[in-house]
Amino acid sequence: MSYYTEIIVTPKDLVNRTILQANITVQRSNDVLLSATVYSAQSKPLEGAVVQVIKICGRNRINIGYVITNQDGEFAISVKKSNLIKYELDIYGPLIEAE
Template sequence: MSSYAELIIGPEDFNNQNIAQAAITLESSFEILLTGTVFNSRREAVEGAVVIITAASPWGEKDLGYVITNQFGEFAIVAEKDSEIDYRFDIYEPVLTS
């Protein structure tokens, strides 16, 4: 992968909404690496959060799978690059075990 772009979406970007939108332009490639970091409202990294990734296109939606954040709240997944696909991240709190 020869290009890199970074987007940081903080709690203030959601402004009491469930959706934040942004555009990133990358060089031509068939795959992209989607990465992110999950923070709580105190801006602390959240370890063990579940991030479900869905590809949405004019032809419907397809679940790509899920990842679990590491100790720094980070996650990554490789996805198909397509100008007609929007990627949705549904983030869930860590599962606590007793």
């Protein structure tokens, strides 16, 4: 994702307030964040699962890369959005079992 905005909240900003209001502006982008949670057959979040991301454009299949789920079974990856592109996610069990 090529656009980024940051806001810093200091203790001074919170003095005598129960609500802090801020306006944040981010430019429009052609990127989208794909995020999901991988679960085991026992419906528990699966740490260390490998997710392969493949971009499909017509007959072309391009391996974008791999991500690994965190301790809560979650992963995220940024991809381009387009009406001409599909994404395939292949998910593999953990290479190393969590203790």
